[in-house]
Amino acid sequence: MSQNLQNKKYRKKPYYSFLFKLSDKLNELEPKWQNTVILGVGIITIILVKLGLDTELTSVSTIGAISVMAGLVLSLALKFVITLLSRSSFLQEEHDTIEVNYQERKQMQELFEEAINISSGNLTIERTLSFPIGFKMASDSKLIQEISKINFEAFEHSRWNDAFDKKLERNKAFWKKNPNTFSILCQADSDSDDDTPNADQVYFFSNIIPLTQIGYERYFQQQTYGDNDFRPDWIAGQNEEAHSILIFTIARDLEKAKAFFGDRHSLLMSTYLRAVSAHISVLLARHFHKQSQVSVYFQNSRPEFERLAQKFGMEPTNQRSFDNEKCFVTTINKL
Incomplete structure (x- = not known):
């Protein structure tokens, strides 16, 4: 039956030929868009049948078209499920790597080749x-x-979900106030700071903010706005x-x-952690010339991130952000 469905006879049917073209192209889309297209095609097919627009077609071609649709929906639904399971498995491997490889602060210090010394509430470089x-x-x-x-x-299905344009506008405002607020990890041909990687090479970013005194008061003490509405004027300027x-x-x-x-989860997680630490070290050098000790804050309520923060010497505080997340702090002793 499948070979018959692919022959030119059925591809020439005016109301169903687009199904074959769709099946050729749909695999190029991301899973969420594949399912959107499937839903749209299903609605269109139902409308056509209800309107009686396929009455002149033979029963064989009708069965063929329905079989194509059913096969397409089944294969893409299966692919979507496999994709979700794969993503879930990868996420679990990331979490397991944190729990296994960084059970103690000593393991965290070894990750940085003893360049840092961690204790409760303090981190010495x-x-x-x-x-x-x-x-x-x-x-x-x-x-x-x-x-x-x-x-x-990353936050599409969380309480911090917001329109892409709004996140883009906010991030542009952050960057305009101080480009030091963003760092990236990329798979690039060169490690030169002068090279700007292509978008498809960037796989991680950190947005770490040098807060002004007013920014600290507005964000933590007065809780004026949440993360989605964080104000650029709370960020210290570039100099x-x-x-x-x-x-x-x-x-x-x-x-x-x-x-x-691939499956090198340990290397991936250690790269993330080192990237965040590298970003903080850049901010320490550029924005804290007069201070030998600097407070670093982190807010999160997910258990795995709470445990990770404490491995870095961060201690919970009584402060809460506007979004009611737990707040952790450590004091970094600079070189």
């Missing part, structure tokens, strides 16, 4: 931290589009001394991370 391969500060505004895409998709550091957002493109690292 003993010597300059090395940057992971592919780490770059987002010095080019062109990168904000891709950063915002990763940002949008301005800052009050403290806020780890605002870290996110990655799951599919790119899988493609670049």
Whole structure:
């Protein structure tokens, strides 16, 4: 039957030929768009049948077209389920890697080759931290589009979900106030800071903010706005001394991370952690010339991230953000 359905006879049927073209192209789409197309095609097919527009077709061609639709829906639904299971498995591997590889603070110190010394509420930098391969500060505004895409998709099904254009507008405002607020990890041909990677090479970003005194008060003490409405004027300017550091957002493109690292979950997670630390070290050097000790804040209520924060010496505080997340803090002792 399947060979008969593919022959030219049925491809010439005016009301069904587009189904074959659709089946040829649909696999190129992301799963969420595949299912959107399936829904649309199903609605159109029902409308055509209800209107009686297929009455002149033979029963064989009708059965053939229905079989094509059923096969298409079944295969793509199966692919969608497999994709979800694959993503879930990858996420679980990431979480398991954190739990297994970083059970104690000593393991975290070893990750940084003893360049840091961690204790409760304190982190002392003993010597300059090395940057992971592919780490770059987002010095080019062109990168904000891709950063915002990763940002949008990472929080699409959370309470921080917002329109892509709004996230893009906010991130552009952050970058305009201070480009130091963004860093990326990319699979690039060169580690030179002068090279701007292509969008398809960027798989991770961190948005870490040098807070002004007013920014700290508005965000933590007065809780004026939540994360989606965070004000750019709370961020210290590019050449301005800052009050403290806020780890605002870290996110990655799951599919790119899988493609670049495969099953090397331990290497992937250590690269994330080193990238965040590298970004913080850049901010320490550029915004804290007068301070030998700097407070670094992190807000999150997911258990795995709470445990990870504490492995870095962060302690819970009584503060809450506008979004009512738990807040952790550590004091970094600079070189």
